Amino acid sequence: MLHQFPSSVTAGLSIKAEVHVDAYPAPEWTLTAIIRGPTSIDLEAAPLGSGHLFAETAAVTSGWDAGTYAVSVRAVSGEDVHEVEAGQLTIAADLVSVDAGFEARGHAQRVLASIEAVIEGRATKDQESYAINGRSLVRTSIADLMLLRDRYKREIARESPNGKRRRLTGRQVKVRFGR
Known part of the structure; x- marks a missing residue:
């Protein structure tokens, strides 16, 4: 399961993801993301203090195919390699490149x-x-x-993020009648 690396991105949009792993601080360690699915994508994080920053431009992500991918985020120092987290990444289609008649429903x-x-x-x-x-x-x-x-x-x-809208007060509605 991905905790710090995003679990969904949209092709054609810039992405930035800060990943902090105390056991593998930058610059001693480099983080890489190996992403496999409809296409192969390899990302390398830049050092950001003692953390790591995965960043890609919209021009780069526009070439990514939509679909579900397996992700392995790995810490690398010389020949020492450790998996930091793993999971699935969903890449949504860039609407700019989608033709009319696109089925947007899941x-x-x-x-x-x-x-x-x-x-x-x-x-x-x-x-x-x-x-x-x-x-x-x-x-x-x-x-x-x-x-x-x-x-x-x-x-x-x-x-749906809006699938279940909850009242701020929960299920109970408290009412007080006074004189």
Whole structure:
């Protein structure tokens, strides 16, 4: 899991990430990020006091392909190499380079829309299964579709930063009536 190195970036935008690892201070140690996925990306951090700074320009990141990548951040000093952290990095597409018709919805949003379309289309059909000339068709029950719909709604809420808006006061609303 990535704690200091970003877990998501957007191609075509500048990135800066400060990484501080007490056990591997700069300039004695250099940090590198090995990023593998649709393409291979190698980054080297510049010293920043006793910490490290990963920085890339928008011109460099615009050449990065969108997708999910594996990341290994490593501390290097001579022939001594240690993995500091590892995880996944999601690179989002640069909207400047995306053509019209781009599907901006994520997997969960697309599946939810499909499930809701099936539920809507099934509202007028009363049979769940039937057979004609030895061939049969069994439809997913409305109850199962509703469960799937609820599951994908929860997944979308978890993924979205605004998915669950909480009141500052929590669930309780305190009221005082006076004379």
